[in-house]
Amino acid sequence: MGLFGFGKKKHQDEDAAEQAAEAAKDETADVADEQAEPAYPTEAVSEYEGRGETYGPWDSNDEDVPDYDDYLDLGAYFLPFLQGIQLRIKANRATQQILGSTITYGSSSLEIEAFAAPKTLGLWDDVRADLLDANKAAVEQPGVFGTELKLPVSLKGGKVLDTRIVGVDGPRWMLRGIFSGKAATDPTDPETLALNKFFADIVVERGEEPLAPRDLIPMHPPVAPAERRARAAAEAEATDGKEHFKDIPNKPDGPFDSDQQVEVKTTLSRGPMFSEVR
Template sequence: MFGRRRGKETTAPAEEVEQAEEVPARESGPWDAAEPHPERERVDLGGLRLPVDAGFEIQLTLDGERIAGAVVLFEESALQVQAFAAPKKTGIWDEVRAELAAAVKNAGGTAEERQGPFGTELAAQIPDKETRQPVRYLGVDGPRWFLRAAISGRAALDAGAAETLENVVKDIVVVRGDGPMAPHELIELRLPPEARQAVEGRAPGRDASDLNPFERGPEIAELR
C-alpha cells in the first residue's frame, strides 16, 4: 500500500512540471524565422519576409549596389525597415536610439522618447527644406538580430493610419542566418525569386529597371 501511495504522489508533480513548461505562444512578431509564426502572404527578400496586403507598394532602399532595406508605401504613409545583426545576449536598440536622437538633433531637428506598441520609441521632427517631417523610429531586439523601422507621413501623427503599418512590423519575419556577423552589420536583402527570374530572362536590349518591380525608396536619417 505504501508503494502504491508513493506512486500516486510521484505522478502529480510530474504533471505539474509538464504544465509549467508549457509557454504560451506570442501573439505577434516581428518573428524570428526559426520560431513558429502565422502563415500569410509575404514577399521573400532574403533577410526579411515582408507582409503584403492590397494597397501596398513596396520599394527597396539601395546602398551602392546592395539592397539595404525595404519601404512599404500605403496611402499617405511610409514604413521603412532594416535588419541588423546583434549580440546573442544583449540588444542594441538603446544604443541605436541614442545615435538616432543625436543625428536628428545635429541636423537641426528634435527627438524625444515615448512609449509605443513595441516599447520605447523615438518621436522625431526632421528638417525638410522649410518644414519639418515627423518620423517615428521603432526598434525591436530579436535573437541575434535587431529590426529598425521608421514610420513617416500621415501615420507618424495619425494613430488610425499608423495601425496598418504597425501591423506590418508585427508580422515581419527576420531571417538572420547562422553565419558569423558583427553587431550592427546590415542583414542584406535580395530580390524575390520571381523578380530575379524576370530580370535574368529579360529580352536583349531591355533595361533591368523595366522589369524590376522595386524602385529606390526614401532613406530617413541613415546611420553608419
C-alpha cells in the same frame, strides 16, 4: 417496427446535423477570436514583451511563427501582403547592394531595415541612445512596440517631416521601422493601424553568416511566392534520384548535368525604384 426504425434514424440524423452545426459554429468563433487577437499591444508600453510568442515581428525559427509561404522574400526578411501598398527598394547606386525597403500606404510610409545584433544583448536601446545624442529634437515616448522616438526631419524648402522610429530586438537581430505621414502622428488613423500590423507581421531570417553588430543583414531582390515555389520545385526535380551523389568523394561543386544553368537577374540597374505594386 419499420416506422420506429426510420424515426430513430431521422432523430439520429437531426442530432448529428445539430452537432455538426455546433462544431462549425465553435470553429468559426475560434477563427474569429484568432483573427481578432491583435498583432501588437494596443496600448503604448515602455517595454515590448511577448515577441516571438504572442506578437511579432517574428523570427523564422520561432515556434509560433505564422505561415509566411505567401510573403514576399527579400532575404533578410519576408514581407506580408497588404492590399494597396507600394514597395520601393533602397539600394546603393554604385554597388547595387540592397539596403532596405520602404512601404507606402495611402499618405503614410514605413522604411524597414534589419540589423545584426549581439547574441546575448539587444541592440535597440543603444541605437536609440545614439539617435538621441545625434538629434537634439528627438524625443523618447512609449509606443505599441515599446519605447520609440519622435524625430522631426528637415527637408528641402524648409519643410519638416515628422517621423516615428521603432525598434524590435530578436534573436541576433534588430528590426527598425521608420514611420512617416499619418502613421507617425495619429495613433488611431487606419493607415497607422495597418502599417503597425504590417511591421508586426514581418518574419526576419537572420541566417548563419557571421556579421558584426549593426551590420545590415544581407538582402536580395524581391522574390514573389510563386517564383519561390517554382524554384523549390525545380531544385527538387533536379536532385530527384541523385541523393547518392552527395556521398561521392571529391565531388565537384558544380552541377552534374550539362543542361542545368544559373540565371542571373538584375532588377535594380538604376538604383532605388518601385519594384512591386500590391
